[in-house]
Amino acid sequence: MRWGIVQFPGSLDDRDAWYALCRVMGAEATLLWHRQRELGGVQCVVLPGGFSYGDYLRCGAIARFAPIMESVTRFAAQGGLVLGICNGFQILCESGLLPGALVRNQGLSFICERVWLRVENAQTPFTGLGRPGELWRLPIKHGEGRYVVSGAELARLEQRGQIVLRYVDSAGRAGPDANPNGSLNSIAGVCNERFNVFGLMPHPEHAVEKLLGGEDGLKLFRSIEAHLA
Amino acid sequence: MTGRPHRAQSDLAEADLEAALAHGLSAGEYERIVAGLGRRPRRAELGVFAVMWSEHCSYKSSRVHLGKLPGAGARVINAQGENAGAIDVGDGWAAVFKIESHNHPSFVEPYQGAATGVGGIIRDILAMGARPTATLNSLKFGAPQHPRTAYLTRGVVAGIGGYGNCVGVPTVGGETSFDPAYDANILVNVFCLGLAPASRLASARARGPGNPVLYVGSATGRDGIHGASLLASAAFTADGQDKRPTVQVGDPFTEKLLIEACLEALESGAVVAIQDMGAAGLTSSSAEMAARGGLGIELDLDRVPLRQAGLSAYEILLSESQERMLLVVERGREKEVAAIFARWELACAVIGRVTEDRRWRVWLGGAEVANIPVELLTSEAPRYERTARPPLPDNKAASAGRGGEQGFERRAPTSVEQALTALVARPNVGSKRWIFRQYDSLVMSNTVVGPGSDAAVIRLKGTGRGLALVVDSNSRACWLDPYLGAVFTVIEAARNLACAGARPVGLTDCLNYGSPESPAVMWQFVRAVEGIRDAALALGLPVVSGNVSFYNETAGQPIPPTPTIGAVGVLEDVSTRLTQVFKRPGDLVALLRTGRPSLAASEYAAVFGAVRPPEPPRGSDADEPRGRQEAADTCVLPSPVLAREKRLLETLVVLAERRLIESAHDLSDGGLAVAVLEACLNPEGFLGAEFELPEAEAGWQRELFGEGPSTVVVSLRPGREREVAELAGAAALEFRLAGKVSEQPRLRLAGLADLDVDELAHRYQQAVEAALDGYGR
Incomplete structure (x- = not known):
């Protein structure tokens, strides 16, 4: 399979995603420039972390108007897999490809640290190699990662199993002490209703090598590979 | 023109001179401009x-002295005539690094001042054709209870994060301290390292x-x-x-x-x-x-x-x-x-x-x-060869900015528990997690050891190598003795690299001082340059770049002399890197020593007893009874033996390369007691330690809380002590088994204390936040 990683001006983790996929996993990945309209036949599109267009307005609010987003939206509508990491998650919410929004962390500060996540739904294309309730250790690094959504929508998300990852403590318990940014219901990652678009605040591409602190992120990328194989 | 100038022209000349003075030029400098141009300058x-x-x-006050610093070395590439030298770090890669100050802008507007400090040093590195790959910072704030400290600290930290996080260069380490001597003039020094193929450095x-x-x-x-x-x-x-x-x-x-x-x-x-x-x-x-x-x-x-x-x-x-x-x-x-x-x-x-x-x-x-x-x-x-003169006892500049604090606890602690409990809650000693958690330390996928250890370690992709990075300063020691303080700072930086398993290869310096027009300040500056020179030469380290920041004073009160040293080390195999934390129960705890710890310029002395300059106290200071009697203990820095320090560095690197030790941690603020506590705080689960004092008769105050270039705490698997001792002995270093790592998170000091690591850790981890809390946002 071939991965496509979108580069917006201000994308920062684009090269890291590329390194994780190509150099660590040995996969094939191409960088997709924000102004192009073609996706070049990739099977999974990654919207990487960073500060697209500086994020001087709401995070992701400008990126959703990038020419490439028309193609990404069409690709998603056709059932193509789209993975949004951090800023990519914010862009997916701004584009309406995912429900909800990401607002300023409850503590008002940027947070960079490793957190524990619980796999809530292991039947998605993004988590198929995990077990339900399995704990993953991934880093977060964001100032605007607090997931919010309307009460009615939240109930639907929970009911349909669209909440894929939740912040928990090392024993797997969710709660205010294990919720770094104040996200509703400790939500760290959500899928759309068709389960082909997934956004998460943690960075799987920064957890692919033991030398750098862990490799749980590989489970996510390998799940996608396995799904498409 | 000959003869007497017309009146109108002399008015004109006077107006010119006034304009020059308003621009900060001196009358002599103005004359020099006119002579150089052969005419009056345009606006x-x-x-x-x-x-x-x-x-x-122009570095007009410092340039004549900076030439004393050694810039050459076997690994140095193009130090001459460019913005900075580069260091050959192996496999065709060059590391370019530099540290710069943004002190005044950050004091005036902390967020933007610090942010543009980060931006500026990143462009400096970019200008050498290198990809900016990591930044570190050294921050000095005033006393936490000073009305502006919390505001300045929050602003500077947010500014560094705001810029660094968005520009995509990881902030991998740094140091922060609080001292009333910086109440009216904070320091924000930012270090950046970039990487380029050695053949492609820019000009x-x-x-x-x-x-x-x-x-x-x-x-x-x-x-x-x-x-x-x-x-x-x-x-x-x-x-x-x-x-x-x-x-x-x-x-x-x-x-x-x-x-x-x-x-x-x-x-x-x-x-x-x-x-x-x-x-x-x-x-x-x-x-x-x-x-x-x-x-x-x-x-x-x-x-x-x-x-x-x-x-x-x-x-x-x-x-x-x-x-x-x-x-x-x-x-x-x-x-x-x-x-x-x-x-x-x-x-x-x-x-x-x-x-x-x-x-x-x-x-x-x-x-x-x-x-x-x-x-x-x-x-x-x-270029000025400014007058440099050691301060007289009544010289205000000399006594300015001394490390002694208002409101320190006058009563000496009666137990180790009392002392350690007080020290770990000090923001200078406690964890800086509240600060570095606000920085992206991971972007670029190179960070092997992030903030919070002796030195940061990044890997060099595609080579198996690693680089260790650190910034260090010690203004209390520099205030007591500007020469030895600078020597200490270089040693400390190099030690921190070696404690990560890296061989030090180069230095950069940021020299923060008061006004060079004060002979006492100029003396501090000149002595520091000499200290850096002597230490760098003895350790075989080139100073490849640097920055001088003068005029760090407000209303005639200069800051203490503060040379900040940035240092870079190389790990041939990054997988041999060490961290400061103990790894498993049962491991042996040992001390590698080059000298005795000293309470001079220590955090302990700042809290429990005044740090005083060697000259006799005068004026209101003389009213304080402690000054003289404690002088010997807290006012005279020990002179390190540089050759021994160099052997220690090499020994640590060899121990790491042969995988003979599991952890290494240098003494810093709070001395041995704090170093051992920090080693217990393994993020995978806290451990404990039982150990004995190396020299009980010297008094626990000095042995447990003394600082200075003296001791490195290492841990090793049982059975390896003979080999480690032999290597240390071959380098004529003192090696002493002191105890072992325990599963139960308690700090047990033979006959002196039995303390709960969790409790101490809590105070340690909350120190910065607690100190700033309640002092405004």
Whole structure:
């Protein structure tokens, strides 16, 4: 399979995603420039972390108007897999490809640290190699990662199993002490209703090598590979 | 003209001189300008001289001394005549690194001051053709209870994060301390390291007359005129707040684009020379490039991208708008380079050309506004051999900024528990997690050891190698003895690298001092340079770059002498890197020693007893009874044996490379007791330790809480002690088994204390937040 990683001006983790996929996993990945309209036949599109267009307005609010987003939206509508990491998650919410929004962390500060996540739904294309309730250790690094959504929508998300990852403590318990940014219901990652678009605040591409602190992120990328194989 | 000047002309001359003085130039300097030009300077020219001859840009008070620092070394590439030297770190890679201050702007406007400090040093590294790969910072704030400290701390930390996180360069480490001596003049020193293939380092030397000069990046505005140059070249007065408009505003997004576009342009091979527009903006970047190449430059200001119409030549030349670079490009390849910048949506304009006539000529609206010999702006700028004199006891500058704190606990602690419990809650000792958690330390996927250890470690992709990075300072020691304090600082930096398993390979320095016009301050400065020189030579480390920040004083009160040292080490195999934490119960705890710890300049002395200068206390100080009797213990720094220090570094690296030890941690604030506690705080689960005092008869105060270059705490698997002891013995180092790591998280000190690690850890981890809490946002 071939991965496509979108580069917006201000994308920062684009090269890291590329390194994780190509150099660590040995996969094939191409960088997709924000102004192009073609996706070049990739099977999974990654919207990487960073500060697209500086994020001087709401995070992701400008990126959703990038020419490439028309193609990404069409690709998603056709059932193509789209993975949004951090800023990519914010862009997916701004584009309406995912429900909800990401607002300023409850503590008002940027947070960079490793957190524990619980796999809530292991039947998605993004988590198929995990077990339900399995704990993953991934880093977060964001100032605007607090997931919010309307009460009615939240109930639907929970009911349909669209909440894929939740912040928990090392024993797997969710709660205010294990919720770094104040996200509703400790939500760290959500899928759309068709389960082909997934956004998460943690960075799987920064957890692919033991030398750098862990490799749980590989489970996510390998799940996608396995799904498409 | 002969004879007596007309009255009108003498008025004119007087007005000129007044304008020069208002620009911060001296009467003598003004005369020198007139003599050099052979005429009166025009208005824009006067502004240009004022910034180019400012302390910040010309190093006029420091240059005669900086030549003493060793710049050469087997691994050094192109130290001469460029912005900084580079170090060959193996496998064809060069590391470029530098540290710079942004003290005054950060005191005036903490967020933007610190943010643009990060932006500036990143561009410095970029200008050498290297990809900025990691930053660290050294921060000095006033006492936590000072009304502005919490505001300044929060602002600076948010500014560093705001810029660094958005520009995509990880902040991998640093140090922060609080001391009332910095109440009215904080320090923000930022270090950046970049990597480039050794064969592809860029030059800041203009070449090829006729080659076009390109301006790239943000448009020029009125912001920051005289910002870095003049703000940093004068002491603060009580109205320092009024200088806020001279602080620039950073745009990290544009800087990110600038990094990518410049690296792409450099890769094209079309760029002959590159320089960032930092202090004194377009003026200094163009004049310095011309000077390095022994050439001239012509600039047409009508072609400079402007943020608003109607800027004067003076404003365009002196603007310190951020995120701008100046390029000299091979003639005929302008379009190719312009296309790269267009792709990144950045302004790019040909604004001049390189000439042969060694003159710096500038036009606006078809009229020549400046025509100055390049050398007069650069190499012929004034240099002063300022008077340096050790302070007399009644010299105010000498007693200024001393480390003794208001409100320290006068009563000495009666138990280890009391002392340690108090010390770990001090923001100087406690974890800086509250600070570094706000920085992206992971982007670029190289961070092997992030903030919070002795040194940060990044890997060099594709090579198996690693680099260790650290910044260190010790202002209390430098205040007691500016020479030994500087020696201590270099040793500490090198030790921190070796504790990560890395072989130190190079240094950079940021020298923060009061006014060079004070002989006592100048003496502190000269002694520090000599200290850095002696330590660097003895350890075999070149000083490849540096920065001097004078005038760190407010209302006549200078800061303590504060040389900050940035250091870089190489790990041949990054998998041998060490961290400070104990790894498993049952491991042995041992001490490697080069000398005895000392309470002089220690955190313990700052809390429980005044740190005093060696001269007899005078005036109100004499009323305090403790001064003299404790002098021997707390006022005289021990002299380290540099040859022994060098052997310690080598031994640590060998121990790491042969995988004979599991952890290594150098003594720092709080001494051995705090070092052992920190080693227990393994993030995978806290451990404990039982150990005995090495020299119980010397008194637990000094043995447990003494600092200085003395001891490294290591842990090792049982059974390896003989081999480790042999290596230490071969290097004539003291090696002493002191105890072992325990599963139960308790700190057990034979006969002296049995403390709960969790409780201490809680106080330790909350220290910074708790100290700032309740002091405003």
